[in-house]
Amino acid sequence: MIATIMKTFLLDTEFYGQPCDVEFVDVGAPLGSRDRLARRYSLRDLTLWTERRLTDRLSIISEALDAVSSSDRVLRHPRAWSRPEPEMPLFD
Template identity: 35%
Template sequence: MRHSPSLPEIVRVDTSSINSSVAHLISLLEPSGGNFNYLDGTKRTRKAYKGLHDLNKLLSATPSKASSVGHQQNMDVVRLAASHAFGRQTAVFDLPARKLSYGDDRFASYRIPFFFVEARMVKVYFLQPRKNTHFTLDQYGLMASVIKKNLLDTEFYGEYCEIEFADVSKKVGDNERTLQVYHLSDLPAWSESDVAEHFRVVTAALKIVEDENLVKEVRRPLRDRELPLFD
C-alpha cells in the first residue's frame, strides 16, 4: 500500500537515519487515539482574516455544537489565531489543491487553508492548531523553503510574497497554548541539496514501511471541500 503523508508531516520526519525515519513514519501513519480535528477552528480563523473581527461571533455555537467533542479545543485555537487578524485589512483567497512531487513518483499535499493579500503583499497562511505537536524552527524552515520555491516563486512570480505560519501549540514546559507567528525572515532557509536529501531519506523509509507492510491499518486523511489543501 502506498502512503502519502502531507508536506507538514514529511518535514517533521526525523531523517538523521533510515531507522529513525521508519519509526517516525510508522507512528505517523498508524491511527491515533484522537477523535476530533481542527477543521472548525481553521474555518473560523479564516473568517477572521476575511474581515469578521468579532471574537464573540467567531466563538458562537449552537448548544449541540458547543457540547461536541473537540469544540473547546477548537475555540482555544480561534481565541489565539483568529485574534491575530483583528485590526488588519486582508483579502482572503483559496487555492485549488496542489501536490509536491518528490521521490519515486510520490506526492505530498501542501497543507494550506488559504492565502491572503495585505498591503499589496501575497501571504500564504499555515495554521498549526494541535496542542502537543511541535515544529522546530528548522522544520518550519524546510516547509517554508519548499513552499517558496514551488508556490511563491512560480505561481506568484513578480509579486511581493510572504509566509505567515501561526503556531498555537503548548510549548515544552508550558501549561497553556501560546501563539507564535513566523515569517520567512524568522526561519532558516534550506539549500536545494539539503531539501533533496531530506526527501530522499523519507522516500527510502516509506519504501521500507510499504515493502515490509509495517503499517497494517492506515490513518484516514482529513478532507474538506472548503479547505482544499487541508487534508
C-alpha cells in the first residue's frame, strides 16, 4: 500500500513519469521471532496495488478514523506550546 501511494502520488508527480526507484527497508521482527531482521525491498520489485484496491483500503481506514474520532473512547490531551525566546522574533 505504501509503495503504491509513494509511486502514484509522489514519484510520478515529482519526476513527471520518468523512471525512478526507491528502496524500502523493513527492520521489524518476522512473525514468530523476537530478533529483528533487515529486509530490503525495491519499488521495481514490488507488485503495486490497483487503483481500486488502494481506494477501497483508504476508504476503510478513513471510516475507521471517523468512527474512532466520533467515539468517546479517545481522550484529547491538550498540547503545551513552548513560547519562543522573545529575542528571536523570526522563530514565532
